[in-house]
Amino acid sequence: MNIAALAKQFDEEGYIVVEDFFDDGLMEHLDCVIRAYYGDNPDFWHNEEFLEKSHTEVVPWFPQREGNHDFDSIEQDERLQQLTNEVIGADWNSQYCMVMFSKQGTAGQAWHQDCPPDDPSRHNLNRLVYTSDIVDEIGGQTVVVPGSHKHGELPAGDPTGEFDDQVVLRPKKGTLVILHGHTWHRVMPIKGSDRFSTNYRAAPAGTPDDVTDVCVYRNMRYRFSDSSVIEERVTQA
C-alpha cells in the first residue's frame, strides 16, 4: 500500500478505493453478524416525507452503541489509522461505526453530500467497508463524481440523474472506500438481493460531532435531528 500516493489521489479525486484491504475471514464473520441483526429488525426509521423526497432507503445500525465488539478491530486497524492520518491530518476523531442496510427492490441513495460544503474545511470522512461483493446483478453500486469535493454545492436538479463525469464503483468483499463528505455521491437502486455497507465515519480535528446533521440533496437540504426539510432546492429556469 503506497500511502502517499493514495493520499494524493484522495486530495485530487475526493475518494480512494483499496481492494483486498480486509481479510476474507473477518468480512465473512461481519457479514453474518450484520445479516443476523437485520433479520430481526427490518423496520425503517425515516419518515414518509424523507423517503418520498430523498429517494433514499437505508436502515442504519450503530453496533458499538449496543455493546457489540465485532466491529472494533477495523476501527483499531493500524493501516486504516495511518491512511486516515494521511488524508485528514493527525488528531482526527473517530465518530461512529454505522452499518447501512438497503433492502432488495429499494431505491438506494440519491445524489448527496453528507454535509454542506459551505465551509470547505468542515467535513466528515466516510471509511466504507463492504462485507460482500457489490456487483451489477445485485445493483447498489456506489457512484461518485471525481474531484467534486472541491466543486462546492451539489447542483440542484434531478435527485438521481446522471453526471457526464460520474464514476461507478463496484466494491468487492474486503474493499475499503474512503470518501470525502463533500464528494457528490449516490447508491444505485438495489435489484438482486439485500445490500450492506459499513461506514467508520471520522472527521478532522475540531469538527463538531453533528457535522452530518444536515445532508445536501439535489432537491433539498434535510436535517436529520428534527426530520425536517430546511431548504427546498429548485433548478433555475
Ligand SMILES: O=C(O)CCC(=O)C(=O)O
Ligand atoms: O454505502 C455506500 O456505498 C455509500 C454510503 C454513503 O453515502 C455514506 O456512507 O455516506
Ligand SMILES: [Fe+2]
Ligand atoms: Fe453519503
